[in-house]
Amino acid sequence: MRKALILGTGAAQVDAIRHLRDSGWWVVACSYLCEGPGLGLAHEFRQINITDVVGLEDLARSEGVEIVYSVGSDLAMPAVARVAGALGLRCFVSPELADLTQNKVSLRDYLRCRNISPVNYRQLRRPADTAAWDHFPAIVKPADSQGQRGVCRADSMPELLACLEPALAASRSATAIVEELLDGPEVSANVFVVDGGIVVNELSDRLVVADFPGGIPRGHVLPARCASEAALAQARVLAAECVRALGIDNGPVYLQMKMTPNGPRVIEITPRLDGCHIWRLIREARGIDLLAGSFQLLAGEPLQALDGPRRTDHVSLHFFQQPPGGRFARASHRPPATALYSEFYLQDGNPVTPINGHLEKVGYCLLREPACALP
Structure with missing residues (x-):
């Protein structure tokens, strides 16, 4: 059986672990803590920090893995690139590019030198x-x-x-x-590149929790509707310009942008799938599976996940959220009867541990109606 190493066991990695298992892969997962919703899904677990390149390389060699990857984690991407490179495995970006996009100062310097998205x-x-x-x-x-x-x-x-x-x-x-501080609504761009060509460039509205400066997401709406079509077209052009400037030839790229009065401006860019399950939103609304496509590319398999009939549905993703410090109770977070899909990260009685320290995601659901209409 082919083996894959997934860095992390948090909620973002559940999608990757589940997909690989369903596709017939043996999944080894690692984290510096023996916890997380992905822990019980992986075939094996090793308690190794996802930034420990030496330890991860030893693990990958001993297990004979063919894929090393992580979803939704900037912290993991430099290690992914270095371990995959050391083992001669496919990887979407170089270690240098992973380092660049992980550091907000380095990324701003890089964009400024190329006159892209002035901030x-x-x-x-x-x-x-x-x-x-x-x-x-x-x-x-x-x-x-x-x-x-x-x-x-x-x-x-x-x-x-x-x-x-x-x-x-x-x-x-x-x-x-x-x-x-950039003023304006937020959008997310999920871009997918194959052999240097952009084959997917999808924008979704990124709805955030009010009165918190960090932009905690509470939902996503596809297609984006927070700005005019002309402004959204500029955002797609900016996303493509960033991908080309970074020299990314294959794989997913996630960009977060503000639609300011002076045009779209980049908040962050990372060469990975996002950590908000937007791949599932895109699959439901467009018939494109970016998660499956990413692993097909990494495995050297025929790229079939992007070949289906393209749909134009309106779908939204809504997060269930709870302040940290208490205990999770599923009864307090009921998905609407019309939900297309729902999932929770915790079991009843689990502590809600602090990440941002303000309002933590405990699950999500997909809806046909706009997420902004939910409480």
Whole structure:
């Protein structure tokens, strides 16, 4: 039986593990903690940090895996690229590109040098680095974290200084970035590239929790409807321009953008499938399976997941959310009777552990009606 190594056992990896199992693969999963909804789905589990390249390479060699991958995790992508490269396995990006897109400062530098998506920003490592910053309101983030950890809005210099400490604490390199706060609705772009050509470029509205600066997603709507068709066309062009500038020739690319009065602006780019199950939203609405397509490319199999009849349905994804610190109760999160699909990450009585520390995702469902219509 062919073997695959999946980095992580969180909710985002459940889709990958389940797909591989259903496709006849033996799945080895790893994480630095022995927990997560993917733990019980994998055939084997090894307690190894997903950033431990040496340990992961040893594991991959000893198991004879043919695929190394991770879904929805920026943290894992540099290790994925390095381990796959060391074993001569297929990989969508180089280690250097994985490092670049994982670091928000490096990515902003890269885009600025190519005059793509201009945004005022600055790298911060100490309070003195904030001197003369005058673009308020601003957003302060760790340079190399994920999951909306350590993100804070600042409307003045005192607030910027107060935001700096938690942002630095959430960064593995003790580096933060301050950016001008972009105004406008958010969209997600899921792009898929095959042999240098973009074959999928889908935009969805990214609905976020109000009054939280980190942009915690509460749902996604496909097709996007938050801006004019002309503005959305500009966003697709920007997504394609970014993919070409980064030199990505194969695989999925996820971009998060703001539709500002001055045009679309990039918030983040990462060469992987997103962590919000938008692949399932796209499959339901368009008949395209980006998850299956990704693994078909990695396995060197015929690419069939993108060949089906293209649909034009309107579908939305809605997250069930709960503050951290309490216990999960499924009865408190009932999917509508009209839901096309629903799934929960936790079992009744499981603790809701903090990730962003504000409002955590505990499950989701797909609907025909707009997610914004839900409470």
